[in-house]
Amino acid sequence: MSGDVILRATGVTKRFGGDGFLTRSPVVQAVDDVSLEVRRGETFAIVGESGCGKSTLARLLMRLLEPTAGQVIFDGEDISHAAGPELTRLRRDMQFIFQDPFSSLNPRMTVGKLIGEPLEVHRPELSTGERRAKVGDLLRTVGLSDEHANRYPHEFSGGQRQRIGIARALASGPKLVIGDEPVSALDVSIQAQVINLLGDLSRDLGLTLVIIAHDLGVIRHMSDRVAVMYLGRIVETGTAAEVFDRPRHPYTQALLASIPAPRPEGEERAAHLLGEMPSPTAPPPGCRFHTRCPFARPECRTAIPELASADPGEDHRVACYYWRDIASPDGAARAVPRSEPAEARFALYRAAIEGGQVVHKPAGSAPAAPPAT
Amino acid sequence: MSSDHCPPSERPAGTAPADILRLTDFKLRFRGQSVATVNGVSLTVSAGEILCIVGESGCGKSVTAMSVMGLLPKGTSDVLSGDLSFMGKTYDLRRQNLPPHLRGNQIAMIFQEPMTSLNPAFSVGDQIAESVLQHQGGTRAEAMQRARDLLVKVGISAPDQRLKEYPYQLSGGMRQRVMIAIALANDPKLLIADEPTTALDVTIQAQILDLIDELRRDTGMGTMMITHDLGVVAEIADNVAVMYGGEIVEYGPVREIFANPQHPYTIGLMSAMPRLDRPGGRLAIVPGSVPAIENMPSGCRFRTRCAFANERCTERPLPKAAGSGHHATCHFAPLEDHIRVQA
Numbered sequence: 150m151s152g153d154v155i156l157r158a159t160g161v162t163k164r165f166g167g168d169g170f171l172t173r174s175p176v177v178q179a180v181d182d183v184s185l186e187v188r189r190g191e192t193f194a195i196v197g198e199s200g201c202g203k204s205t206l207a208r209l210l211m212r213l214l215e216p217t218a219g220q221v222i223f224d225g226e227d228i229s230h231a232a233g234p235e236l237t238r239l240r241r242d243m244q245f246i247f248q249d250p251f252s253s254l255n256p257r258m259t260v261g262k263l264i265g266e267p268l269e270v271h272r273p274e275l276s277t278g279e280r281r282a283k284v285g286d287l288l289r290t291v292g293l294s295d296e297h298a299n300r301y302p303h304e305f306s307g308g309q310r311q312r313i314g315i316a317r318a319l320a321s322g323p324k325l326v327i328g329d330e331p332v333s334a335l336d337v338s339i340q341a342q343v344i345n346l347l348g349d350l351s352r353d354l355g356l357t358l359v360i361i362a363h364d365l366g367v368i369r370h371m372s373d374r375v376a377v378m379y380l381g382r383i384v385e386t387g388t389a390a391e392v393f394d395r396p397r398h399p400y401t402q403a404l405l406a407s408i409p410a411p412r413p414e415g416e417e418r419a420a421h422l423l424g425e426m427p428s429p430t431a432p433p434p435g436c437r438f439h440t441r442c443p444f445a446r447p448e449c450r451t452a453i454p455e456l457a458s459a460d461p462g463e464d465h466r467v468a469c470y471y472w473r474d475i476a477s478p479d480g481a482a483r484a485v486p487r488s489e490p491a492e493a494r495f496a497l498y499r500a501a502i503e504g505g506q507v508v509h510k511p512a513g514s515a516p517a518a519p520p521a522t
Numbered sequence: 523m524s525s526d527h528c529p530p531s532e533r534p535a536g537t538a539p540a541d542i543l544r545l546t547d548f549k550l551r552f553r554g555q556s557v558a559t560v561n562g563v564s565l566t567v568s569a570g571e572i573l574c575i576v577g578e579s580g581c582g583k584s585v586t587a588m589s590v591m592g593l594l595p596k597g598t599s600d601v602l603s604g605d606l607s608f609m610g611k612t613y614d615l616r617r618q619n620l621p622p623h624l625r626g627n628q629i630a631m632i633f634q635e636p637m638t639s640l641n642p643a644f645s646v647g648d649q650i651a652e653s654v655l656q657h658q659g660g661t662r663a664e665a666m667q668r669a670r671d672l673l674v675k676v677g678i679s680a681p682d683q684r685l686k687e688y689p690y691q692l693s694g695g696m697r698q699r700v701m702i703a704i705a706l707a708n709d710p711k712l713l714i715a716d717e718p719t720t721a722l723d724v725t726i727q728a729q730i731l732d733l734i735d736e737l738r739r740d741t742g743m744g745t746m747m748i749t750h751d752l753g754v755v756a757e758i759a760d761n762v763a764v765m766y767g768g769e770i771v772e773y774g775p776v777r778e779i780f781a782n783p784q785h786p787y788t789i790g791l792m793s794a795m796p797r798l799d800r801p802g803g804r805l806a807i808v809p810g811s812v813p814a815i816e817n818m819p820s821g822c823r824f825r826t827r828c829a830f831a832n833e834r835c836t837e838r839p840l841p842k843a844a845g846s847g848h849h850a851t852c853h854f855a856p857l858e859d860h861i862r863v864q865a
């Protein structure tokens with residue numbers, strides 16, 4: 150990963166509503182004064198509770214929405230208000246993967262046509278034959294095959310449809326791909342296939358990925374750097390390792406503590422974050438988290454804390470007045486320790502999945518008693 | 523356990539006197555299909571126990587739960603076999619369902635999307651009170667008082683105000699709490715929860731799981747919880763049933779399932795799950811996807827996706843004991859005794 154910044158947001162803000170003529174709808178502060186940098190080739194994740202503004206931020210970064218205030222710079226150019234041919238070029242360089250592989254593909258188009266369409270728009274110079282060949286390439290890139298081009302979306306499983314969505318996003322040869330919950334609708338077994346695919350693409354094609362997900366395990370697995378959002382603002386950002394292993398913001402700490410995990414025998418359940426996120430139509434003054442924060446003091450209720458360096462030089466930033474006083478919990482994730490034979494089983498499983506040759510021992514060679522547990 | 527093959531109905535845990543629910547060899551086929559969607563499921567829930575049923579989409583979790591409740595639409599399916607015992611009384615599901623009066627009373631159910639099970643036209647208070655009146659009688663004022671107490675019990679603040687509100691005025695987490703309040707209105711013996719937290723944020727999910735855990739402690743209610751999230755299973759289950767293609771492929775105490783999984787599908791699911799403590803790299807996947815019911819293979823239903831399958835797997839494997847109350851349905855469990863993998 151190079152330190153080269155491909156996408157930069159500065160003070161980006163988005164407000165919805167408030168513009169009705171007679172019945173003014175309440176103003177929603179969906180995104181409020183967000184600044185962030187995405188580096189070329191990295192996988193950057195945005196995480197936070199439902200309604201905190203993740204999708205809105207993603208749409209602002211892609212210029213699918215215009216910011217109320219602030220700037221988005223993509224590859225050195227201010228795209229905040231891009232229009233016309235500039236926007237077409239932008240659509241080629243930045244692509245979107247949607248959450249729902251079922252509704253995001255036109256059911257009446259063949260897979261070949263679905264993937265060919267962005268090629269027609271962005272690569273008009275290709276002949277029909279070249280385009281067909283390119284569609285084949287793309288299908289193989291995402292682990293499908295050429296023959297799939299003549300089939301319709303309903304003939305595919307959820308994971309395959311998501312692969313088609315990814316092939317479609319890759320067709321224009323984008324530099325950056327934003328995925329809004331790209332694996333959330335998939336079962337674990339299928340989700341793993343798509344996560345591996347996205348990892349391969351980022352490595353092999355040098356693609357920059359911005360991933361929105363609410364599954365913290367997925368984020369931890371996939372991303373290099375993370376931004377944690379709460380009520381429209383970034384409250385903590387840093388490398389995935391820093392944020393997950395040494396969370397500084399009380400909200401990040403609470404979020405991580407909420408991840409379901411085994412409870413060691415006899416141990417009490419940890420206290421969980423109480424209450425719910427307030428409505429973004431009436432965000433609390435001061436630190437937006439103060440209404441749920443166990444560490445809040447009077448200062449927290451008046452002025453908004455800045456996102457400031459938590460560990461100078463380490464690129465870890467936090468928006469909390471008192472992070473220095475708040476112990477960072479031991480980030481060690483809880484897991485049930487596996488028995489030794491079980492470890493051997495997992496190793497066998499992985500070896501077999503990764504192409505090893507499975508040999509069945511002759512019957513009778515197995516020990517009679519089940520393994521001690 | 524001495525015998526190698528141990529049918530679930532003979533598990534010691536299944537004979538405990540405190541069994542609330544026991545389902546034995548339940549098989550169900552939808553009309554117009556030639557293959558059974560649920561193919562011989564046996565499970566038990568005892569007092570205070572949380573049994574989690576986990577498995578991927580379409581494996582028959584909801585169909586099983588709906589059948590226990592007698593809620594599957596009539597005339598769409600045939601029960602091929604299955605005995606259901608509830609509080610000591612046994613019903614042959616081929617001929618009869620649970621008596622309807624038990625539903626919403628001794629057995630309560632909550633669903634993934636509470637909005638579809640709450641009536642948008644009635645206030646929260648009216649809906650809870652209605653359930654109380656229907657099963658317990660008494661006056662409207664008493665029922666309303668009970669509704670208020672229940673809201674407090676499920677952790678809803680400002681209960682007097684909430685009683686008057688309508689479902690659309692509540693957040694998803696709040697609606698799920700109201701659903702739980704309704705479910706608890708008549709002190710059920712058994713709670714069936716079908717993906718109760720799937721639509722919720724982790725923070726709210728944690729609160730709801732805390733609530734269910736606390737309630738079963740206080741009331742001794744048994745819980746059958748359906749989920750596809752192994753994290754939720756690890757956190758809350760006492761026992762786990764792992765389902766694949768309409769069958770339980772592995773069943774056992776939660777720590778056993780995680781510390782000593784036996785079935786290739788269980789191992790695959792756990793390998794495919796991104797882990798906080800082992801980030802990066804490639805996940806070991808479960809290849810392919812679940813076949814459509816008509817293409818379900820004979821023998822072991824997992825064999826079209828299983829890396830260890832051979833001709834023996836065309837024969838249906840029997841449950842094999844792996845420890846106390848723990849069994850798995852695979853010819854080659856435990857793998858290390860039967861399989862080598864060459865690079």
Ligand SMILES: Nc1ncnc2c1ncn2[C@@H]1O[C@H](COP(=O)(O)OP(=O)(O)OP(=O)(O)O)[C@@H](O)[C@H]1O
Nearest residue numbers: 165166177179198199200201202203204205206429
């Ligand atoms: N077009 C719009 N008009 C009015 N309000 C909107 C609009 N789009 C989003 N909002 C509001 O802005 C807030 C942030 O929404 P957003 O969709 O960005 O959240 P999110 O973090 O993506 O949530 P989720 O995890 O549920 O997808 C929400 O309160 C939402 O209702």
Ligand SMILES: Nc1ncnc2c1ncn2[C@@H]1O[C@H](COP(=O)(O)OP(=O)(O)OP(=O)(O)O)[C@@H](O)[C@H]1O
Nearest residue numbers: 552559578579580581582583584585586598750815
């Ligand atoms: N009325 C019906 N007629 C025919 N098939 C049905 C019917 N209802 C459900 N099925 C099928 O039965 C199978 C099991 O469905 P079920 O809803 O129990 O799955 P599930 O495990 O709950 O999945 P999910 O995690 O998606 O909720 C599915 O293949 C489904 O398509």
Ligand code: SF4
Nearest residue numbers: 822825828835852853
């Ligand atoms: S019985 Fe065969 S196909 Fe089924 S899980 Fe075991 S090895 Fe795999």
Ligand SMILES: [Mg+2]
Nearest residue numbers: 203204205329
């Ligand atoms: Mg969103």
Ligand SMILES: [Mg+2]
Nearest residue numbers: 583584585716
């Ligand atoms: Mg279901």
